[in-house]
Amino acid sequence: MNMKHVFNSNPLRYTAVLGLFAILLAISCTSEKEPLPDECEGSISLQTTIGSEANCGQSTGSFTVVATGGSAPYTYALNGGTAQSSASFDNLAAGSYTLTVTDNSGCTAEISVNIANQDGVNASISGTTASDCDTPNGSISVSATDGAGPYQYKLNDNAFQSGNTFDGLAPGNYTVTVRDANNCEVSLQATIKSDVVFAQVKNIIQTNCAVSGCHNGTTFPDLRVDNNIVAQASRIKARTGAKTMPPSSSGRSLSDDEIAEIACWVNDGASLN
Template sequence: MWIKVTFRAMCSLIFLSATSCTWEQMTPQFDCSVSPVQLELIDSNDSECGVSDGSFTVQASGGEPPYTISSESATNSEGVFENVPAGNYTVLVTDANDCSEELNVEIQNANGVNLTKIETLIAGCQSNDGGIEVIATGGVEPYLYTLNGGSEQASNVFSALSSGSHTIGITDQEGCSVTGNVQVLSGVSYSSSIEKIIKNNCTSCHGVSASPSFDSYDEIRAHAASIKRVTGNKSMPRGATISQDEIDRIACWVDDGALSN
């Protein structure tokens, strides 16, 4: 059996063989552990209740500038976020190598209700078994709670939820409010589920000497989004068939953040 190896720009490889070990060319992923990007909170100011006058400043370092820094309130390159209401913010920095880092920043109500703690239950893949329990303090009780901008309720517990990002809102008796974002996970495990699917169906073509290689968790995680896409549209794996349940589990694992769980 002859195997033709073609070298492309940026050291991409395409392998052609009689066993149909072909795949769409993927841009090699930069190893972010070589030069990790970092994000640090420099300053923050709480907001007065009912007024969007809070602020926070973060600073990016490492990696490869320029940086793009984003949160729920804005996107910029300076890391300065002003005129923000009370709430929990997820700040994401991405550098020129597409390496990223996250930082959670809390802006509290200076004189009102605040979100203290959120507990979650896993939802399962393609299921609605998830749950959220919210703990709030401050302000004037009793509180009213909302989920994803829906109707207010007196209970601090939400059930029958699908996996994904959810927004919690809390309002006290004086009309002071705060919001927070939380991710409910599907709970799909890499070690007991995804690793077996990849090893059994993909490594005959994406072995140690291939590019891209799916021989380790780090390599699989680096290509997680592409793996979700090509298994979802059923263009991969070549020469093998995976079930819809396996396709769904890959998608759920990637949407959870491609965790090493």
């Protein structure tokens, strides 16, 4: 259609055509553009050196991390705490720690660091089982050595118990504390993942979102591609949780269970498992 001809011959018709175009844009998923994913400049490698172990009941442990790769400068955060510019951590009690390093481009890497008890109990997570996304049935098992038995075990801020296994756990992060007969303690970090696998999430997203006129190649990202789903995981979780994806104009919607499965998969790390 020659728009110039339509305008010159019939202004009212030209206005109607423009209105039709506006309506089509309003109902089309292609109007809901998403930002391009961040691109990391390179992978980050981490190496730690233990400066000192901890004495029983004292915060005398320390370690230093060396980061290479990525884009300097780096910031360092311990157990999800406030990020700092220093690569050294001290005044640490015995236990396991998760260190997250972020480079100047926003790329991140994680490493686990263990500070041992010099004169008391030491422990490790000997096993975990995944949980259903909507029914807490995960478990954590702990193995204790050194110090003086018998040992006692505590999950988060709950009371100590004699058993070294915790059951009925939902997906999430937990702190396990082990105490020996001399009241020396060590704390460990443990994660319960969900039993949701990528194939389930892929089916939900591609059935409802990678459809004609939407994320099937006509709109970024192309959610027919597995790696694009992974790259946009956080965005997908946020939009499905807010029930803006798929858009109401598509005539499709997700159930609460489907939204929960997507969230569980993202919380687990959004991997191609």
